[in-house]
Amino acid sequence: MTYIITTPLYYVNDKPHLGSVYTTIICDTIARYKRLIGEEVLFITGVDEHGLKIQRTATENGISPIDHCDKVSKIFKQSWTEWNISFDKFIRTSSKHHEKVVNEFYEKVRESDDIYMGIQKGWYCVGCEEFKDNPDNSPLTQCPIHKKNLEWKNEENLFFKLSKYQKEIEELVNKTGFIEPKERKNEIINFVSKGLKDFSISRTNLSWGINVPNENKHTFYVWFDALLGYISALSLDEKDFTFEKTLKLLWPADIHLIGKDILRFHAVYWPAMLISSGYQPPKKVFGHGFLTREGQKMGKSLGNVLDPNILLSKYGVDPVRWFLLKDISLGSDGDFQDKRFVDIINNDLANTIGNLLNRSTSMSRKWFNDSTPTDFDEYNDEIKNISNETVENFKKNLNDYKLDLALNNILNFAIKINLYLNNEQPWTLIKSKEETQKVKFIIYNVLESSRMIGFLLKPILPSLSNKIVNQLNVFYLKNLSWTEQLRWGLLKKGSYLPKPNPIIDKLDYE
Ligand code: MSP
Numbered sequence: 001m002t003y004i005i006t007t008p009l010y011y012v013n014d015k016p017h018l019g020s021v022y023t024t025i026i027c028d029t030i031a032r033y034k035r036l037i038g039e040e041v042l043f044i045t046g047v048d049e050h051g052l053k054i055q056r057t058a059t060e061n062g063i064s065p066i067d068h069c070d071k072v073s074k075i076f077k078q079s080w081t082e083w084n085i086s087f088d089k090f091i092r093t094s095s096k097h098h099e100k101v102v103n104e105f106y107e108k109v110r111e112s113d114d115i116y117m118g119i120q121k122g123w124y125c126v127g128c129e130e131f132k133d134n135p136d137n138s139p140l141t142q143c144p145i146h147k148k149n150l151e152w153k154n155e156e157n158l159f160f161k162l163s164k165y166q167k168e169i170e171e172l173v174n175k176t177g178f179i180e181p182k183e184r185k186n187e188i189i190n191f192v193s194k195g196l197k198d199f200s201i202s203r204t205n206l207s208w209g210i211n212v213p214n215e216n217k218h219t220f221y222v223w224f225d226a227l228l229g230y231i232s233a234l235s236l237d238e239k240d241f242t243f244e245k246t247l248k249l250l251w252p253a254d255i256h257l258i259g260k261d262i263l264r265f266h267a268v269y270w271p272a273m274l275i276s277s278g279y280q281p282p283k284k285v286f287g288h289g290f291l292t293r294e295g296q297k298m299g300k301s302l303g304n305v306l307d308p309n310i311l312l313s314k315y316g317v318d319p320v321r322w323f324l325l326k327d328i329s330l331g332s333d334g335d336f337q338d339k340r341f342v343d344i345i346n347n348d349l350a351n352t353i354g355n356l357l358n359r360s361t362s363m364s365r366k367w368f369n370d371s372t373p374t375d376f377d378e379y380n381d382e383i384k385n386i387s388n389e390t391v392e393n394f395k396k397n398l399n400d401y402k403l404d405l406a407l408n409n410i411l412n413f414a415i416k417i418n419l420y421l422n423n424e425q426p427w428t429l430i431k432s433k434e435e436t437q438k439v440k441f442i443i444y445n446v447l448e449s450s451r452m453i454g455f456l457l458k459p460i461l462p463s464l465s466n467k468i469v470n471q472l473n474v475f476y477l478k479n480l481s482w483t484e485q486l487r488w489g490l491l492k493k494g495s496y497l498p499k500p501n502p503i504i505d506k507l508d509y510e
Helices: 018-036 052-060 065-082 096-111 162-174 182-193 222-227 229-234 243-250 260-276 308-315 317-327 338-367 382-399 403-424 433-456 462-471
Strands: 002-011 040-048 089-092 115-125 151-160 255-259 285-288 291-293 334-336
Touching: 002 018, 002 229, 018 040, 018 255, 018 285, 018 291, 018 308, 018 317, 018 403, 040 065, 040 229, 052 065, 065 089, 065 308, 089 229, 096 115, 096 222, 096 229, 096 243, 096 260, 151 260, 162 182, 162 260, 182 260, 222 229, 222 260, 229 243, 255 260, 260 285, 308 317, 317 334, 317 338, 317 403, 317 462, 334 338, 338 403, 338 433, 338 462, 382 403, 382 433, 403 433, 433 462
Parallel strands: 002 040, 002 255, 040 089, 255 285, 291 334
Antiparallel strands: 115 151
């Protein structure tokens, strides 16, 4: 069984913003964790390249849509490499392969008698690429999300019979664990209970899209096309792919991780499309919250957009990952504040985790011949028990997608070990000869705890984890799984410890 996790396929109207970095980092952490616990993982990301928004952006830039898409898609792919994202598949919806999948899928939905021609009238937001609800028929002037004028559309479109799937979708959205978090689930249940309406899946007067077979002038609606990217990604590198075979082998996806604004598409429209074509809906759709900056919505007009590239070059990958994953509970909105960011990194990573490692390796080197302690008695299981409990809670929280709690498990463990060190005061005990055994035991406990912290951080902060492990002169053993290496006591007694280097620099708040 392959665990399939997806990010949204990002619009290429612009380069990645902090919101897209946020979603991708979450998926990356989960994907890394699943791999470490021994699951086969397929981590899918990619770009959504068709539609009116992209066509207009290309025109504004004076280039053809495909040239524009080539350019921005490359930036996305490059960015994910710079952010150390361990994606397995990167799908572009302008690819020939994807077009083939869309056509095949459309044929299946048509065979289910779920497509008909109709007239689509309504107010459209090009930013959302979505018709807006307008219950009282009064013209909505602006999109509440994009704050841009809506456009009136009245054209012949192909429709998908969403209404036919009312019962199946009602059951699905009520199913435990399908939509998370709870508040979002209730929004969707409420939306579905009002009665599902058929939605248009093609556009006329829009050339930048996939042509609908046998329907001159019609291209597929960008959402119909884009959602199928999750499926085309599965067979991206297969030469003789067959739709049936790939889906049988790999579908359904385990989780679509998306922002709350696109939940309806993933939890309602997409499952109905899949049911119509004879396939299963995804197992879970998780709608995360929105990021604001210093309490304000980020926007070009407000001039407060936080460029992730600047964060990357100023602080590097790991501090940004730690902040976004620890400070925001998955599902809730979060705020990026510069001062809070600097304080959290200095406090958690530099002072608590970094210092613990630095102090303990320095003491051990000084007192025990540049090595970890050896030849000592075990006095009690206090720290070993705390460590085992931390590992269990950490795994449980990651399995439940409670990333912030999992990170706090690591941090609280480090806080407790710092406290243990301060209470035991080995620097006082070392002065009397008869306490040497005890000092050895304390220092071993602290060093072994640091190793645990290093290993636990592997899916969260891959490079900081490496630095910690190197500093302790231990390695990720090939013959033991990651989980097995989280067993207490694997730090070799009497092994060489290199001279400590700070694993992370303290940040300045400008
Ligand atoms: N192309 C569609 C997705 C198609 S999936 C088959 C799309 N793209 S998007 O680029 O506009 O948005 C991608 C993701 O970024 C969405 O999940 C959206 O919720 C998220 N975010 C956009 N702004 C955001 C914040 N300010 N904060 C957090 N996430 C945000 O929608």
